[in-house]
Amino acid sequence: MSSDVGHNGSEARRRGRGRRPADEVRAEVVAAAGQILMEEGMSAFTIERVAARSGASKVTLYKWWPSKGALALDGYTHAVSHDLEFPDTGDVEADLTSQVRAFIGVLNGPAGRAIAELIGQSQTDHELAAAFRERYSAPRRALAVHTLGIAQGRGQIRADVDPEVVVDQLWGAGYHRLLIPDQPLTVEFADALVATIMAGLRPR
Known part of the structure; x- marks a missing residue:
């Protein structure tokens, strides 16, 4: 099982306990983006991987960030x-x-x-x-x-x-x-x- 899948499973269980506040979701997305970027660089960085690791939906990520580069930048800044x-x-x-x-x-x-x-x-x-x-x-x-x-x-x-x-x-x-x-x-x-x-x- 990949680390992204593992993270996704834990987040799915958390979502099962109720809807997460937007600020919490955003913080976890940015943290996940930073982790993936630092671990593997832009060549392996995708919206899908960040969504899987953070437990957020791709729709949410595309709503908040205009491109994967903009999301990667926020992940970098956080890191x-x-x-x-x-x-x-x-x-x-x-x-x-x-x-x-x-x-x-x-x-x-x-x-x-x-x-x-x-x-x-x-x-x-x-x-x-x-x-x-x-x-x-x-x-x-x-x-x-x-x-x-x-x-x-x-x-x-x-x-x-x-x-x-x-x-x-x-x-x-x-x-x-x-x-x-x-x-x-x-x-x-x-x-x-x-x-x-x-x-x-x-x-x-």
């Missing part, structure tokens, strides 16, 4: 959200180092393969591209910009620095090494990246 939390210790360099290290660590695991596949698929899947911007990249960018803005208010970063450009420099460098793997994604790279960029950000 990595804890790892990519942004610390705030009051020391912007330490916080950036911690976050970029975590980001590089995520890219080095199954999530790295998954996000590379999602980025690739988003080039031809317009619904996935829109979901990527709205549900993942834009919120994460906004969080980083907010953190850098706080550091500017504390006088740790020059006031004339554009936080949007810093975001592209820091996290864009990680995506560059993921998608064009000429150089490895390492902790040393994360540390050197932050140290180099901070050297230009500190008040003169």
Whole structure:
């Protein structure tokens, strides 16, 4: 019996005890999507498999997500959200180092393969591209910009620095090494990246 069938059986028994709240169903669908994506990648990711593992109907999934790519993206976001939390210790360099290290660590695991596949698929899947911007990249960018803005208010970063450009420099460098793997994604790279960029950000 496959793991999906096993999960489906347990969910069927749960449904037998009554209708599940929509929020609970959605949370279980997203968790199942993340599990399948991390375990096997986009090549094995289907609406049918997510429905079987979560115990939700395919009709429900198609009602909530415009494409399997959009569902996979929500699964990815759920799977990595804890790892990519942004610390705030009051020391912007330490916080950036911690976050970029975590980001590089995520890219080095199954999530790295998954996000590379999602980025690739988003080039031809317009619904996935829109979901990527709205549900993942834009919120994460906004969080980083907010953190850098706080550091500017504390006088740790020059006031004339554009936080949007810093975001592209820091996290864009990680995506560059993921998608064009000429150089490895390492902790040393994360540390050197932050140290180099901070050297230009500190008040003169």
